[in-house]
Amino acid sequence: EDKVVQSPLSLVVHEGDTVTLNCSYEVTNFRSLLWYKQEKKAPTFLFMLTSSGIEKKSGRLSSILDKKELSSILNITATQTGDSAIYLCAAPNFGNEKLTFGTGTRLTIIP
Amino acid sequence: DTGVSQDPRHKITKRGQNVTFRCDPISEHNRLYWYRQTLGQGPEFLTYFQNEAQLEKSRLLSDRFSAERPKGSFSTLEIQRTEQGDSAMYLCASSMSGGRAYNSPLHFGNGTRLTVT
Numbered sequence: 667e668d669k670v671v672q673s674p675l676s677l678v679v680h681e682g683d684t685v686t687l688n689c690s691y692e693v694t695n696f697r698s699l700l701w702y703k704q705e706k707k708a709p710t711f712l713f714m715l716t717s718s719g720i721e722k723k724s725g726r727l728s729s730i731l732d733k734k735e736l737s738s739i740l741n742i743t744a745t746q747t748g749d750s751a752i753y754l755c756a757a758p759n760f761g762n763e764k765l766t767f768g769t770g771t772r773l774t775i776i777p
Numbered sequence: 778d779t780g781v782s783q784d785p786r787h788k789i790t791k792r793g794q795n796v797t798f799r800c801d802p803i804s805e806h807n808r809l810y811w812y813r814q815t816l817g818q819g820p821e822f823l824t825y826f827q828n829e830a831q832l833e834k835s836r837l838l839s840d841r842f843s844a845e846r847p848k849g850s851f852s853t854l855e856i857q858r859t860e861q862g863d864s865a866m867y868l869c870a871s872s873m874s875g876g877r878a879y880n881s882p883l884h885f886g887n888g889t890r891l892t893v894t
Contacts, residue, residue, distance in 0.1 A: 670819075700882055707887035708781075708868070709820070714882050754819050764810070764833065765883060767819030 668693045672755050672768035679745060680776050687740040687771045689755030699738050701729055702754040704770070709754055712740075742773075750775045779803055781886035783869050789892045790859055797855045798889045802871030809852050810883060811844055812868040813837065820868055826852060827874065859893045866890050 669692045679685055691699060698716045702709035713722045715731035715738060722729050726749075729740045742749055752770040759766070782801045790796050802809045807828050812820035823842070824834045828849040838844075841859075846852040856863055867890075870883040 702885075708885040711882045711884065756819070764822045764825060765812075765820070766822070769817065769819050 668757065668759065668766040670755055670757055670766050670768040672753075672771050674771060675769065676772040676774070678774045678776060681745060681747060683745050683775075684741065684743045685745060685773060687742075687753050687755075687773070688737065689739070689768055690735075690737040691755075691757045691766075692736065693757040693759070693766065695760040696733075696736075696757065697760040698758060699731055700756045700758070700765070701738070701740050702756065704752045704754055705750075712753075745773075745775045747775045747777050749773060781869055781871050781884055783867075783886040783889050785889055786887065787890045787892075789894065792861060792893055793858055795855065795857045796859060796891065797853055798867055798869075798891075799851060799853050800869030800886060801851045802869070803884055804850075806871035806873050806884075807849070808872045808874045809846055810870045810872075811852070811854050812870065812885075814866040814868055814888070815864075823854075823867075856891075859891075861893050864891055864893045 671690050673688045700714050701712040713729045718733040726743045731738045752772050754770045756765040756767045784799045810825040811823040814820040822835050823838050824844050826846040841857045844854045866888040868888045870885045872881045872883045
């Protein structure tokens with residue numbers, strides 16, 4: 667059975683700090699890994715990673731995939747209170763695109 | 778707004794009642810998924826459709842659950858004889874599939890929060 671594990675489960679930092687969130691996976695027919703941000707409602711898409719070692723960046727957020735280690739990290743620099751959310755990592759089953767999610771990392775930014 | 782929409786946003790029901798939720802996907806998306814999310818957990822896959830065909834159902838989906846997508850557009854998820862353990866957020870998502878399907882990330886709706894008392 668496919669498995670995605672995230673750490674830490676929760677993280678509390680001060681505004682301006684840099685954070686690193688971790689995701690590891692065991693997925694048959696691995697093709698990609700996705701990061702989502704979930705505030706109060708719908709998870710919103712952040713990144714899709716398919717190639718090892720290539721960083722994807724969007725503003726203060728960046729993410730990279732390591733296929734050798736079966737893992738990915740999500741970095742957020744100069745955190746702001748608006749970054750407070752649950753960050754979900756997920757891997758789709760190739761073919762039906764059924765996503766297996768981790769439990770998420772709850773990030774809280776203190777002003 | 779052309780995102781995924783779900784209705785209702787909240788539903789409170791008594792144990793034993795039936796409930797039905799609706800999802801309207803992004804119009805050009807041919808795949809539609811239902812997920813369930815409980816507190817402190819990531820979303821768990823329930824079922825998915827490609828056009829009107831239901832292609833996979835999770836073992837989580839007991840026979841009290843049924844989903845339909847009659848014309849390949851909107852979908853409904855019905856739970857019969859609800860139990861307290863059914864209390865959760867029910868999320869719908871859609872994507873466009875064809876060719877390199879894994880390049881199409883899922884877009885989620887805001888969910889229906891079900892509380893069974």
